[in-house]
Amino acid sequence: MTSVEEPLHPGGKLRDAARTRAEILDVATQEFARAGYDGARVDEIAARTRTTKRMIYYYFGGKQQLFTAVLERAYGVIREAEQRLDVEHLDPVAAIRRLAELTLDHHEQHPDFIRLVSIENIHGAEHIAASEKLARIGSPALDVIRRILTAGQESGLFTADVDAVDLHAVISSFCFFRVANRHTFGALFGRDLADPGRREHYRTMLGDMVIAYLTAERADD
Amino acid sequence: MTSVEEPLHPGGKLRDAARTRAEILDVATQEFARAGYDGARVDEIAARTRTTKRMIYYYFGGKQQLFTAVLERAYGVIREAEQRLDVEHLDPVAAIRRLAELTLDHHEQHPDFIRLVSIENIHGAEHIAASEKLARIGSPALDVIRRILTAGQESGLFTADVDAVDLHAVISSFCFFRVANRHTFGALFGRDLADPGRREHYRTMLGDMVIAYLTAERADD
DNA sequence: ACGCTAATGTACGAACCAGTACGTTAGCTA
DNA sequence: TAGCTAACGTACTGGTTCGTACATTAGCGT
Structure with a gap:
């Protein structure tokens, strides 16, 4: 949902917590919906994001909490x-x-x-x-x-x-x-x-x- | 379903293909229903059976085919x-x-x-x-x-x-x-x-x- | 302009898990 | 009862996957 392809760096910013967080949620929504909770791969979510797996844990704590946030x-x-x-x-x-x-x-x-x-x-x-x-x-x-x-x-x-x-x-x-x-x-x-x-x-x-x-x-x- | 606890060896038989197969299906049904396809563990199914994981592959070929058989x-x-x-x-x-x-x-x-x-x-x-x-x-x-x-x-x-x-x-x-x-x-x-x-x-x-x-x-x- | 912290990236580890190689035996059949 | 095969068990492997230790930098506040 609302997965609009934003410009790579809105406002020229390289780092944007809100954007990164939202992008993770977008991709995670698709991945969880695609494969179920256990079928979803954290690495896959990270790969389809402009950020890394590290950020998923930084912002959400873990797979469980990520799914909760998605819900x-x-x-x-x-x-x-x-x-x-x-x-x-x-x-x-x-x-x-x-x-x-x-x-x-x-x-x-x-x-x-x-x-x-x-x-x-x-x-x-x-x-x-x-x-x-x-x-x-x-x-x-x-x-x-x-x-x-x-x-x-x-x-x-x-x-x-x-x-x-x-x-x-x-x-x-x-x-x-x-x-x-x-x-x-x-x-x-x-x-x-x-x-x-x-x-x-x-x-x-x-x-x-x-x-x-x-x-x-x-x-x- | 129909998970009646049969005597360990009906007819004194130690080996019974039909019984083993049916028991695997029973337990697999519960396990898949409990945790979803990817959440289900083949080892867990085997452990809750009177047989081993080897038999699951012997009778069904793999996890996918086991799920198909369960369905x-x-x-x-x-x-x-x-x-x-x-x-x-x-x-x-x-x-x-x-x-x-x-x-x-x-x-x-x-x-x-x-x-x-x-x-x-x-x-x-x-x-x-x-x-x-x-x-x-x-x-x-x-x-x-x-x-x-x-x-x-x-x-x-x-x-x-x-x-x-x-x-x-x-x-x-x-x-x-x-x-x-x-x-x-x-x-x-x-x-x-x-x-x-x-x-x-x-x-x-x-x-x-x-x-x-x-x-x-x-x-x- | 400078430093401090939020934000980010890389590389790795440890556990887990589907699937298999190899060896054994029950019990039917002739 | 001998032997043959279907049925079964053990132990292992190779790849996967969640999670993290460690290193780095952007950019805001002053």
Whole structure:
């Protein structure tokens, strides 16, 4: 992410802590996403940087902390995007549909983030647990969902008494699966879920489903 | 899976190719699921077996082929379970709901399989691609969905014109996410999606959602 | 302009780990 | 029961990989 090829020495500076640090994070993100935590090579990260391995240890301390830093930044990017969500001016139905669509688009555009989350889960979320930063940050998207849901339920538009966290899980799960399991699903069922040509199809499908669920007539009560 | 502690020498035999092979697969499944492909240690697998590392290479050829064999068996178990699906005697609505519930239960009961699939996706499904066995096997669940869907659509019960593969993806995605992302989701949102105590809740929720989608009144056409 | 420190580079070590060379034996078969 | 082969064990190696000791310099502050 944000891996813009900067001029070699912005401002004529040969040494720039911030730039070096950021460059390491960029390359490390790609390498960890490419090969997993244990598959990633610190030497490889260093080689693809304009600095050396020494600097990775200088700035981050070790491979574990580097991965934690990568996760922190990746989650930061997502949270930032979520804060730019602007759907609450819409009616609840349109707002939820829009949110689902934006989530789908966002996941498709950030496959590295999806991979990092998969990897972190393989390791029991131990890096998240080790990070004060990540333990603290909430989820703006969750707040948005909470407000839309309340509005929809109070107005009687939404009949389902879902909870915001669960709805978030439902929307995320499909968007996540589509990108995370793209390869096995494609190999086994011959359909590339994450093909951009199918994006519109799945945007509609996910929106339809979530709305159908939220607005369905209740069988009882 | 099926890691029953057999007597040391069934039938008094000291050497038993089938048993040794199966034991290696059992332990390898756990080890790969525990640590990922690169994190898994061949020595560790050997140590937790009643045989030695030499045998792993004797029977499987190498780490890559061992992982492929582990995947093949894991998918085999799933397919076998899918073949035991018996829901087509139900009406389409009940059949789909049942299928969703069984998928949810099954995923919860096989976290190792979920982890293996996550790991295989990190590696671009290269082991599936390398396996003739896996390239050949279809999905009984998909056939079941196809038939139920056709019945439901022809009878007019199902209004959505979903395709079986997409519906399978939708159902799988939630069941998969619930187990695969249990740790990060739990750490970030404080809710353990895969807690058995919440199983009933999510069974109902998933069923409600899929049925709501399939039976919703169409806005147009 | 001078010195001090943050920033950087080089070269190396020690542990680890996949894979193998070589030797041995159980147990089926004739 | 003899012998043959599939099954098994030990001990080792060569390369890899995380991490660091040591040496160096850019560039800011005064």
